[in-house]
Structures are given as C-alpha cells and as structure tokens.
Amino acid sequence: METVGKPPLLSLFDHLSKRKMLSNKENKYYLNLKKGYEGEVQFLQLLKRLKGDLLVLTDLLLEYNQATFQIDCLIITRDKIYLYEIKNYEGDFYLEAGKFYKKPHYEVINPLHQLSRTESLLRQLLLSINCTLMIESFVVFVNPTFTLYQTPLDSPFIFPSQLHEHLNIVNLQAKGITNTNRNLSAKLLDLRKEISPYMQLPIYEYEELKKGISCKSCRNISVTLVKRTCVCEACGDREPMSSAILRSIREFQLLFPEKRLTTNQVYDWCRVVDSKKAIRRVLKDNYQTVGKKQWTYYV
Ligand SMILES: [Zn+2]
Structure with missing residues (x-):
C-alpha cells in the first residue's frame, strides 16, 4: 500500500512560511492544506490494517471534460469502487436546509455537494475507459472531536466512531482482485494531474525571502x-x-x-x-x- 506523500503545494507553504510572513488569507489556506493532509494520513493509517484483497489510491487529481476533480481516497475491490472524501473537521457542526454550518453559524462548503460532483465526474471518466464498476461514495470525518447535528439517517457519512466497522465490512468483501482491477488502478495513476485550477499558489519574490539553511528537524532558519x-x-x-x-x-x-x-x-x-x-x-x-x-x- 502506498503512503501519502506530502503534496508539493503543502511543502512549498512549509518552506515559505519560515522565510516570509504569509498573509492572513495564505495562512488560512496553508492551515487547511495541512489539516487536510493530516486527515488523509490518519485515514491511510487505518487502511494499512486491512488485509483484504484491494487496491488503494490516494490524492488523485483527475480531469474529465475539462473539469478537474480531486479524490482523497479510492479503494478498488473486485466488484466495487469505494470513493472517500476525507474531512478533518474539528468541533460542532450542523446541517440545515441542505447547508453545512460550523456552530454557531459559519457556513462551510457542504461536503455532500463535493462528493456528488466528484462521483459524477469519476463515473463519466470510468465509462470513458470502459469501466462499469459500481461506485459507493462516502464523506469520512476522521477527527474524534467532530460532531454533526441534525444528520439525516441516510447520509453517506462515516463518523469517527463508525470508521472501524465500515472498514471491516470493506475488508470482508474484498476478495479476488483481477487484472482488470489492476489495469484500472494503473490507468488512473497514469491520468493523474499535478496542478489544479483550484490551487491557490502564493505570491512571493526571491528578494523578499529570508535566506539561510533551514533546520531539518525544527525547520527554523537558524x-x-x-x-x-x-x-x-x-x-x-x-x-x-x-x-x-x-x-x-x-x-x-x-x-x-x-x-x-x-x-x-x-x-x-x-x-x-x-x-x-x-x-x-x-x-x-x-x-x-x-x-x-x-x-x-x-x-
Ligand atoms: Zn532546529
């Protein structure tokens, strides 16, 4: 199973943050990237325990029909594809009239909308390469401090307390991976893109950055x-x-x-x-x- 390599954009922010003052907007974006990455690492850590016959792909940036979409994690089994949108949200959230809020009332992007867009684009992409495997999609909340109020019973959410049970079920039915599955995994890796139009690249000049060698442990320029x-x-x-x-x-x-x-x-x-x-x-x-x-x- 692969490990989640640090996304280059996150490494770039890591370096940059030691060498210049980031703007508030950049800092917020950086922290989000960092938290998202930590969530993925945490989820992958759990997947490592699975002994079933399955293929795991992480951090796939794909494109279909000029639309770019990001897949946090994909598990390919013989008969089914599991698609996961991973969220490392902390604290209390609630759902109201199809909208997603952090308490008291700060609206965030509804991960269900992200999930259905990703699933739809993935389905079309798979059809274009003659794959008709069924897709089952979930939003996974990995942070144990996360609570979501007013969740409809049929939501495709996996909460921290349900993670183990869900993965056990995936594991149990993951048997007999085929060459077609392996080819699909290779094909998706082949289609993987590097740069997304949604990436917010920070702006900086050589002259303004602090020079010197950063420490390999604490990262300070000291x-x-x-x-x-x-x-x-x-x-x-x-x-x-x-x-x-x-x-x-x-x-x-x-x-x-x-x-x-x-x-x-x-x-x-x-x-x-x-x-x-x-x-x-x-x-x-x-x-x-x-x-x-x-x-x-x-x-
Ligand atoms: Zn140091």
Whole structure:
C-alpha cells in the first residue's frame, strides 16, 4: 500500500512560511492544506490494517471534460469502487436546509455537494475507459472531536466512531482482485494531474525571502556552520554540511523552479556556507553540468 506523500503545494507553504510572513488569507489556506493532509494520513493509517484483497489510491487529481476533480481516497475491490472524501473537521457542526454550518453559524462548503460532483465526474471518466464498476461514495470525518447535528439517517457519512466497522465490512468483501482491477488502478495513476485550477499558489519574490539553511528537524532558519557540520541554534540538531546544502537546493528548486541553478545562486540562498567549492561539489555530485566556467549551471 502506498503512503501519502506530502503534496508539493503543502511543502512549498512549509518552506515559505519560515522565510516570509504569509498573509492572513495564505495562512488560512496553508492551515487547511495541512489539516487536510493530516486527515488523509490518519485515514491511510487505518487502511494499512486491512488485509483484504484491494487496491488503494490516494490524492488523485483527475480531469474529465475539462473539469478537474480531486479524490482523497479510492479503494478498488473486485466488484466495487469505494470513493472517500476525507474531512478533518474539528468541533460542532450542523446541517440545515441542505447547508453545512460550523456552530454557531459559519457556513462551510457542504461536503455532500463535493462528493456528488466528484462521483459524477469519476463515473463519466470510468465509462470513458470502459469501466462499469459500481461506485459507493462516502464523506469520512476522521477527527474524534467532530460532531454533526441534525444528520439525516441516510447520509453517506462515516463518523469517527463508525470508521472501524465500515472498514471491516470493506475488508470482508474484498476478495479476488483481477487484472482488470489492476489495469484500472494503473490507468488512473497514469491520468493523474499535478496542478489544479483550484490551487491557490502564493505570491512571493526571491528578494523578499529570508535566506539561510533551514533546520531539518525544527525547520527554523537558524542553522550555523561549525567546521563541516550544520548546527541548529534553536534545537541543537546537527547535519553534515553537504546534506544540508543538498536539502537547501531542493527547497530552492521547489520555490523557484524557473530560476537557474548556479554555484553563486546556491551560495546566496544558503548564506551560511562560506565555501563555494563545497557548494560546487554538491551540485556536481547530484546534478548534470551544463556549460563551462563562469557560465556553468546545473539541471
Ligand atoms: Zn532546529
């Protein structure tokens, strides 16, 4: 079973939040991404215990007929597909006249609307690739502090107290996966997209970001160099200089994919490394060299 890799957009926000002040809107969006991801990790943790014959796909961004849709989790069994919209909501919520509110009266997007849109698009996509498996869809609430008042009995909700029982049922009927199932899973992974029009990319410039090496444990930009070891002044964590440089380069690439990777660029980004020679070595060992002498860059 696969693990949920951190979405690149969330990693980007992780890095960015240490290097600049996020706006209130960005911060809210970042926290939502973080909570959503934690919810998915939690759900997948439970799925790991399932011993049935099934295929699990997570975080699928798909497109059908120019409409993009995001699937948090999909379980493929021989005769059925389970579709899950995972919510990590905390606190008291209620349903009223088809609308979803957080108490006292803050309206949030009704996850049932999200679920039916996703299911409908998924169904059409599956038909287009000749798959007629039945889809059963659920909204899963993973957070134990979550309560939903006024829930109609026939809602496709799974509450924290019902999760184990639900997964037991899925597990029991998950038998005899076929090659058609496996091909379907491979096909969906093949169709997976990277960028969604709903992603809110933060706006930032190289110049405004705090430079320096972030600590690999506490993530603060508080690393100094002691001989050839990077030492974090905040938490005391130690890391060999070359691996800290490589980590910083990857962080830089995620934040600035369009910028050219050069020794001088990485030197400016890392700030605390005084040896350009050390930086050049890390670049040479891990990337391909293009050009010569002062025009060298790495890809
Ligand atoms: Zn630290």
